[in-house]
Amino acid sequence: MMTSQALQARPVKKKFNTSYLFALPYMVVFFTLVVILIVISVVLSLTYYDTINFPTWIGLDNYVALFTQDTDFMQYALPTTIKYALIIGPGSYGLSFLMAWILSQITHKLRTLIAIILYSPSLTNGVLMSVIWKVVFSGDTRGYLNYYLLTLGIINEPIQWLQNSDMIFGIMIFVGIWSSMSVGFLAMLSGILNINKDLYEAAYVDGMKSRWQEIFYITIPSMKPQMLFGAVMAIVGTFNASGLASALSGSVPPPQFAGWLIVDHMNDYGFARYEMGYASAMSVILLIIVLSFNKISHKLFGEKK
């Protein structure tokens, strides 16, 4: 009697697993504001949506239009974004590693001080900083850079930094690199500092001859997880840039679409013209580009399974 009752009661009595309740609040926010957004992006990219009328299904038309009719996208936004990413991504990443490596070889107090200095530009507000850059790179003789170049006799007449598309792009690269030493840099620094010193000694006994060998055979392989984290952070930082060229030149779009990134093009269509479907298609393409950059860094530094 007793046993059969107990057996019957068991499924009802089965303890409810409360473990996932811990993840629940975060997951609600995470799904609402990240996962679902990506789904919406993909779905909307297949529709025409002007935020007033209900979206109408148009299949791949947005993508076709993007690649065949939108010359601003094909000529400027896409190539500029890829060029920008290929310069800033590896550039800032390499510099972060180099700085981290150099910093790891000096004493603690000095290292902390210099690390704080190198990290600080990433804390500045990009929008507000653009006003500062405008003064530094101003095209008349009042501009700080022009003034000092003129005084030093390097140039004879002021350079129109902010009206020439190549110059604007160059300044974007400079500003991008300047503010790129962020969390990834700190992760790599910490990664280098935590490498087991015995590894170096062992390699030295085995006949390691130079610092280069040391970097490629010991340092990088021992901190691959941090290298990957740094790479992901570098990619996120790179693609998160937007609007700098417009802010610098003071016009939207900037002269000759200089430094016009996919994000700028997307914001233009999304928030100025309310063509949400079309803007979503660009957002999907941007996500594909970002994820393929990530894929490459996972190939380079991820653990092989």
Next chain:
Amino acid sequence: MMKLLHKKKNMTKTEKAMFKYKKMRKNRKSKFQGTMINPSRFHVSQLKFLLILIPFLIVTLLPLIYIISHAFKPLDELYAYPPRIFASRITFDNFQNLFLAASQTGVHFARYLFNSIISSASVIFLSILIGSLAAYSFSFLKYRVKKTLFTLNQIAIMIVPVAISVPRFIVMNSLGITNTIFAHIIPLLAMPVGVFLMKQFMDQVPRELYEASVIDGANKWQIYLKVVMPLVKPALATVAILAFQNSWNNIETSDLYVNSEALKTLPYYFSTLTMGTSAIAAQGMSAAASLIMFLPNILLFIILQNSVMNTMAYSGIK
């Protein structure tokens, strides 16, 4: 050089061998000693690293120095030709102008500041709360979809926030929180990187500790609050810094999701003052504004940098 070569040519075989041996010995003597990672004291050999760092430090620091000195320059010095980096007479005019200009928008400067502080504090507190709960469940607890959720979170680290601004606009509008203070807070609570860093840090906490607490009769909540949280303070501090950076610099919400001027935040107000105007007075004001935005960030980092470095040691993605 020529002399040396000549000498080498006329050498006998023994001499040559001797030369070779000496060269080898000499090389061994100067043979690579291995990098001194994290040296405990200063040595002359570190000077070369400092020398390489100097140009980078100058380029990094110049714009920052320029902001600081520009913020304290009086108007006539902003106009001055030739331009000078350092102010010769220090004033607080630019800051005063920032405060005064606010009243023209009908909203007091303190209101923007208040909104910024309230939303940043809420973002820090809530993102640490829900993030650490999730990280705790990823690290210590067992449930069915755990692995999938964590992988999803790890992929989401790579999602660039600006890339999904269009669907975010649509979702924010349908959530019904636009034009409230929550619009400043809720979008920033989904911080995959924060959850990732906290989980990685929690993974370092010995499992025996958890098991011992279970034997002592503590439940999951108690272990979370009394055992795990005190041990992962460095990670919490790091996430606090990152959350603060996101929130304190956030312009998007004020720009897109809040219409009422009284609900907008400091960086937005600053950006309206300084965007598009090339007036010289605006330069001084925007330098002052940049400084106000920058200082809390850097101070927080300086205070907590030890915790940040500690957390970063476990930041690796495998």
